[in-house]
Amino acid sequence: MRLAAFRSTAEDAGARHVGLVLGDAGPDRSTAWWIHPFAEGTDLIELLAADPVDRERLADEAAQADGLAPTDVVLLPPVYPVAMRDFLTFEAHVDGMERGMGNPGPPAAWYDAPVWSFMAPHAVTGGNDDIPIPPYTERLDFELEIAAVICRDARNATPEEAHAAIGGYCVMNDWSARDVQGKEMTLKLGPSKGKDFATTVGPWVVTADEVDRFRDADGFLDLAMTVRVNGVEIGADRSGNMGWSFDQLVSHASRGSWVKAGEILASGTCASGSLAESWGRTGSLNPPPLQVGDVVEMTIDRIGTIRNRVVASQPAVAAVAPARRQLRTEQSA
Template sequence: MRWVSYRSTDGSSRCGVVRGDMIHAVGTNLLELLRTEGGLAAAATKEPTEVVPLATRHLLAPVPVPPAVRDFAAFERHISNAGKAAVGDGTVNPVWYEYPIFFFSNPAAIKGPHDEIPIAPGTQLWDYEVEVAAVIARDCSNLDARTAEECIAGYLLYCDWSARDISTSEMKFVFGPSKSKDASTTLGPFLVTPDELEPYRSGKGFALRMDGYVNDEHYGGGSWDEIHWSFGEMLAHASRGTTLRAGDILASGPVGTGCIQELAGRRPYLAAGDTVRIEVQELGAISVRVTSHEPS
């Protein structure tokens, strides 16, 4: 199944399952559906409150305000490329191979798949990231990596908009990224249930393309099955000694060459007026316009 959240004609937010080119609305909030008995599977059997054309509705992020957002760095090629671009050395720190590392991002910064993206204040090096993310189906803790994917409600496309010059400064201290990452995060357009992706299972991921474009020019990308840390391994690590809640977002980090930072001067960073399109096979695409910084 593919699920969406959208703005109805009366201005209210609704969510529903996509059947063909129509949305069958069965609720007002996808997070609430995840928390009800039976989750999305049960919700899909409800009589729709409205049936509307997908093409005519303004899509929101499938989970507009997730309880928590964790962003990992699960693709080895990205880590190596980023090191080469930053210091001329693509050697991956051995710690990266010990366990999947993540940082917490900002749930209040979530944007929909076609919302404009203002450049964060104070940056000259504004970047996108081609990522995939899992949405947690139910509260869970201390998961086993071998079975943790049973707690995934679905997958979606994730773009972590990044201020690279600010990040360079922040990463000199042990806390890691903060203001370089909390201005905007784009989710969507669909939450795709795991059964839809199972035919593409390959390695620790899926044999699905992940690509980024700026002004219709292909900048880079790769395949989901290049991933070093599986989502089961990421969930197991994140849930150790704590609780993942229904609706939590866990993102993969960018695929190799899935951001401008990795291209080492071969492509310019983003400017106001640029259009960015990020595509992941079976998950759809986001397409957004970059704008100048919004004054506070």
């Protein structure tokens, strides 16, 4: 089952509804799907957490009503998350990034346990939204990821218990200002301004039960992932190449802590799923950083496609002032 958040093109920007997505994309990548609205007030996270029988009943009711065509709606982020965690689970991606920093490959600590960075929940954008290029970067990059939407609270959960907390999955693009990110992380913190301007999630959430049959023998969701820029394929991988399963990620995050309903937990970038990984492997900016007018399209099999155009930056704000330096006096022994 695919669940979307949307507003009609005739509504104000603040409108938000939840709908059932029926139909599919055609072989020529054209859209042939419709959104059938649920009753007003329906909450997508609560729908993910509902008993499957009840959810199917509500979906059947929604399907009886007339559907809205893609041209009639604006797809919104399916979730405005209460928190976002971005993991680092693809070994090949870590290898490429480390080599770009002069290291021989993944550090030994990477294999010990999954690590993540917290992201800015208010920066989420819809699956077809334009993305203004930040005025302070010359190295705009994309990151192809698969993300899990949490529908039940979890604390100290086993992987088996964590599985029940995952309501569904969506495609995620963790946009990155690589020049800014690199400078920030030399201070052993961040990324901050290198990441806080946009994170695309969408186009909708596919319920976990819909894709569970695509798990491999070790319980890893195994779906094809591709990214194209201006119609040219730049990278491809499979989610089955993650170092940890989503059940393990949720379980680990919940150790001595809470993972709350409404969170998004993302896989991190897949192999060849970013420009920076190619830069690290080749030692050159090839393919080049994203520019105004570029269209980034990400597809995960059985989940969907997000497609975003890079547009000119919003009005510039004042540059940040450097730190005030403190005078230091040497004290004699």
